[in-house]
Amino acid sequence: MLMSIILxxxxxxxxxxxxxxxxxxxxxxxxxEKHEQYVMIADLQAMTDNNAxxxxxxxxxxxxxxxxxxxxxxxxxxxxxxxxPELTELTFYYMNLVTLGRLERNPTVKTEIQQKNxxxxxxxxxxxxxxxxxxxxxxxxADFVPVGNDQIPMIEQTNEIVRKFSATYGEGIVKEAKAVLxxxxxLVGIDGKAKASKSLGNAIILSDSEEEIRRKVFEMYTDPNxxxxxxxxxxxxxxxxxxxxxxxxxxNHLEDLKAHYAKGGLGDVKLKKLLNQTLxxxxxxxxxxxxxxxxxxxxxxxxxxxKKAREVAVRTMKNVRSAMKINFFxxx
Ligand code: ATP
Ligand code: MG
Numbered sequence: 046m047l048m049s050i051i052l053x054x055x056x057x058x059x060x061x062x063x064x065x066x067x068x069x070x071x072x073x074x075x076x077x078e079k080h081e082q083y084v085m086i087a088d089l090q091a092m093t094d095n096n097a098x099x100x101x102x103x104x105x106x107x108x109x110x111x112x113x114x115x116x117x118x119x120x121x122x123x124x125x126x127x128x129x130p131e132l133t134e135l136t137f138y139y140m141n142l143v144t145l146g147r148l149e150r151n152p153t154v155k156t157e158i159q160q161k162n163x164x165x166x167x168x169x170x171x172x173x174x175x176x177x178x179x180x181x182x183x184x185x186x187a188d189f190v191p192v193g194n195d196q197i198p199m200i201e202q203t204n205e206i207v208r209k210f211s212a213t214y215g216e217g218i219v220k221e222a223k224a225v226l227x228x229x230x231x232l233v234g235i236d237g238k239a240k241a242s243k244s245l246g247n248a249i250i251l252s253d254s255e256e257e258i259r260r261k262v263f264e265m266y267t268d269p270n271x272x273x274x275x276x277x278x279x280x281x282x283x284x285x286x287x288x289x290x291x292x293x294x295x296x297n298h299l300e301d302l303k304a305h306y307a308k309g310g311l312g313d314v315k316l317k318k319l320l321n322q323t324l325x326x327x328x329x330x331x332x333x334x335x336x337x338x339x340x341x342x343x344x345x346x347x348x349x350x351x352k353k354a355r356e357v358a359v360r361t362m363k364n365v366r367s368a369m370k371i372n373f374f375x376x377x
Pocket of ligand 2: 242
């Protein structure tokens with residue numbers, strides 16, 4: 046991976062959580078060192094299933110999360126999706142390169158439609174959000190997209206749109222991208238659901254208080270058949286072990302704990318205390334950095350990044366329009 050272009054982002058639907066960290070934020074902190082990285086706050090995408098108040102109050106919260114986990118505005122360009130109208134324009138053009146049937150087959154969107162009870166009243170904007178994501182990725186000519194594995198179908202769909210665009214209007218104007226997946230491609234929710242997510246309310250937030258972290262750890266789903274300490278316990282699918290896998294650094298010790306738990310004799314409380322301590326140690330410095338940040342600085346960082354990013358978007362769109370022959374007044 047030589048010097049590449051990286052694009053990724055988050056919906057400002059709430060504060061960021063541990064799932065974001067292990068699935069994507071951690072990779073971004075590493076990638077910003079050697080690559081040209083764009084991080085987008087996807088407020089327009091959030092509008093497909095959230096109200097305007099939630100979105101507007103969370104834009105600067107997400108910016109604070111970014112800075113407190115170590116993204117550096119000198120190395121990463123932050124941008125606000127709605128302030129770059131070229132993204133909406135490109136989404137509109139891409140709509141002609143994808144069918145309804147194909148959008149309905151996207152497995153991540155399918156799951157989300159069920160979760161949101163959209164089966165009988167599906168907003169078109171929601172069904173089409175993968176098309177808008179294709180515009181986000183390609184307008185910046187991204188090579189790599191660091192994401193959790195729920196986003197793999199989005200990148201596949203992006204690349205199909207790119208191939209269709211290239212076959213229809215010419216090669217080399219927009220390009221395909223690859224997902225960058227981390228060791229923890231999907232962090233489970235504290236309730237044992239497949240994904241910790243802002244909208245499911247089952248995540249430990251990167252700015253949770255000491256008390257909230259402790260409460261959530263002790264609420265975690267373990268093994269319902271592990272009633273007495275002496276009972277053999279299940280490691281697989283045990284939320285506490287999934288979090289220890291993601292955050293506890295002494296892997297040898299962790300393997301011993303798993304063996305002990307499986308054999309019997311290791312209690313849930315002891316395990317949860319270890320996880321609680323691990324997460325307290327991880328989150329405390331992030332929370333401390335976050336408390337020192339102020340809104341005005343966050344807004345300035347986002348504004349100057351958006352200006353810079355827009356120049357790139359304008360450049361790509363010039364080429365796109367000319368390839369699509371929709372530059373009539375320039376031609377005649
Ligand atoms: P929402 O519920 O509003 O969709 P979300 O929690 O799913 O919020 P997004 O903003 O949709 O968060 O996701 C941003 C990025 O974080 C994506 O790359 C996504 O893959 C990653 N991500 C989110 N949750 C997890 C998770 N539990 N494990 C790994 N990666 C995750
Ligand atoms: Mg999501």
